[in-house]
Amino acid sequence: MKKLALAIAAVLASGAAFAETASTDISDLSSTADAPNNLYDFIDNDKLSGVAYGGAELGMDVLLGDQEGSMAHWDMFKVGADFTYAYSESLSFLIGGEARYAWGGVDRLDAVNYVDRFQFGIETVAGKTTWGKQCGIADVYLGFADISKEHGLGAEADEVACTEEQLNHHYFGNNFDIGAAYEHTTDAWALGGSYTVGPVVIGGTFVDIGKGEHSVAGVDHGESVYTLGAVVVLDKFNVAAKYAYGEAETGAETEEVAGYALGVAYQATTNLSLAATYNNEDYNDAYAAVMNTDSDDWFTLGASYRLNEHIELVTDYKVASEQDDKLFLRANVSL
Numbered sequence: 001m002k003k004l005a006l007a008i009a010a011v012l013a014s015g016a017a018f019a020e021t022a023s024t025d026i027s028d029l030s031s032t033a034d035a036p037n038n039l040y041d042f043i044d045n046d047k048l049s050g051v052a053y054g055g056a057e058l059g060m061d062v063l064l065g066d067q068e069g070s071m072a073h074w075d076m077f078k079v080g081a082d083f084t085y086a087y088s089e090s091l092s093f094l095i096g097g098e099a100r101y102a103w104g105g106v107d108r109l110d111a112v113n114y115v116d117r118f119q120f121g122i123e124t125v126a127g128k129t130t131w132g133k134q135c136g137i138a139d140v141y142l143g144f145a146d147i148s149k150e151h152g153l154g155a156e157a158d159e160v161a162c163t164e165e166q167l168n169h170h171y172f173g174n175n176f177d178i179g180a181a182y183e184h185t186t187d188a189w190a191l192g193g194s195y196t197v198g199p200v201v202i203g204g205t206f207v208d209i210g211k212g213e214h215s216v217a218g219v220d221h222g223e224s225v226y227t228l229g230a231v232v233v234l235d236k237f238n239v240a241a242k243y244a245y246g247e248a249e250t251g252a253e254t255e256e257v258a259g260y261a262l263g264v265a266y267q268a269t270t271n272l273s274l275a276a277t278y279n280n281e282d283y284n285d286a287y288a289a290v291m292n293t294d295s296d297d298w299f300t301l302g303a304s305y306r307l308n309e310h311i312e313l314v315t316d317y318k319v320a321s322e323q324d325d326k327l328f329l330r331a332n333v334s335l
Contacts, residue, residue: 028265028273029201029231029238031154032143032161034135038309038334043083052081059314059330063106073109076102078116084123094130095120127171127179135161136168137179141192141205145229145242146261146277149302149316150328153261153279155244157207157225160188186211187220204228214250221249238265240277255287271306275316296322310334 027035043050054077061072082096097118103111121130139161146152160166163183170179178193187210194203204227212223229242240263247256263277280297288294302316316328 026140029145029147030140030143031146031148031152033140035332048085050081050083054079054335056333057330062327064325070107072106074104076100090125092123094123127169129169131167133164134166134168136166136181137170137192138181138190138205138207141203142227144203144205144227145231145240147238147240147263147265147275148277148300149275149304149314151300151316151318151326152277153242153244153259155225155227155246157209159183159186159209160190160207199233200230202230212248214248221251223248236267253286256284257287258282273304275302293322
């Protein structure tokens with residue numbers, strides 16, 4: 001079973017009463033949500049609009065402990081575009097995509113070109129519905145309220161988070177949002193969302209996978225993931241708590257993992273953000289045999305600094321884990 005983790009924090013809020021200095025961007029409150037891109041309008045008329053963007057993520061984990069001196073690289077360049085055709089005031093047609101060139105590996109570099117996203121759909125008063133290769137509601141909320149810079153407690157469910165043939169729907173209300181996704185190749189579906197009450201956002205996700213990672217030809221083994229969390233925005237501070245549970249059928253037994261995390265983030269200046277989290281996981285006997293331990297807990301200390309509107313530097317140090325320490329370094333580039 002993929003290492004599970006939980007998350008707590010959230011988004012929304014067209015009507016949320018957040019302080020000016022508090023971070024309300026979902027990418028700052030969820031470890032799995034994409035960071036926003038700098039968008040450039042290149043088509044803008046009464047019916048048709050189009051935006052384009054480009055960027056890069058350049059970074060690595062410096063592995064310590066038993067693997068001291070090793071570098072786990074992950075780097076990529078990306079370009080993307082999205083188009084909207086307004087058929088009427090209540091109906092718009094959508095199409096968009098993103099291509100990437102990436103390279104990575106541990107003490108080596110393997111390059112690959114791929115299409116990361118190609119989706120089309122509609123937007124109405126009932127929300128936005130899209131189909132195609134995309135990351136959906138599960139990708140946003142599996143990391144919900146993980147406010148670490150990289151190595152906090154984050155749940156995984158790859159069979160429905162970002163997939164080749166996914167149907168996704170997302171609706172935003174005044175102080176809430178809710179979404180659902182379905183991936184037919186793995187018979188996986190997900191629900192996710194959040195609700196804002198004053199400075200508090202409560203949210204989470206549920207994922208059910210009919211054909212999990214332990215499935216074999218003719219025999220399906222399922223997986224499920226639950227996450228629930230809350231974040232409180234207090235002026236320059238975000239304070240978060242989260243819980244997550246996951247289980248995976250392997251055939252002979254069921255692997256289970258349960259975890260929680262507590263975190264605080266501080267917006268020190270307009271450009272500098274600091275974050276610290278405590279994370280804990282407990283494994284049942286079946287999964288303890290895989291992990292070679294019945295539990296794990298660790299701390300993260302991280303910071304991000306925005307040099308300008310195009311470049312952000314991020315670092316995160318994971319310490320005291322059973323799986324050795326890691327120092328994460330990355331530059332996020334948005335053209």
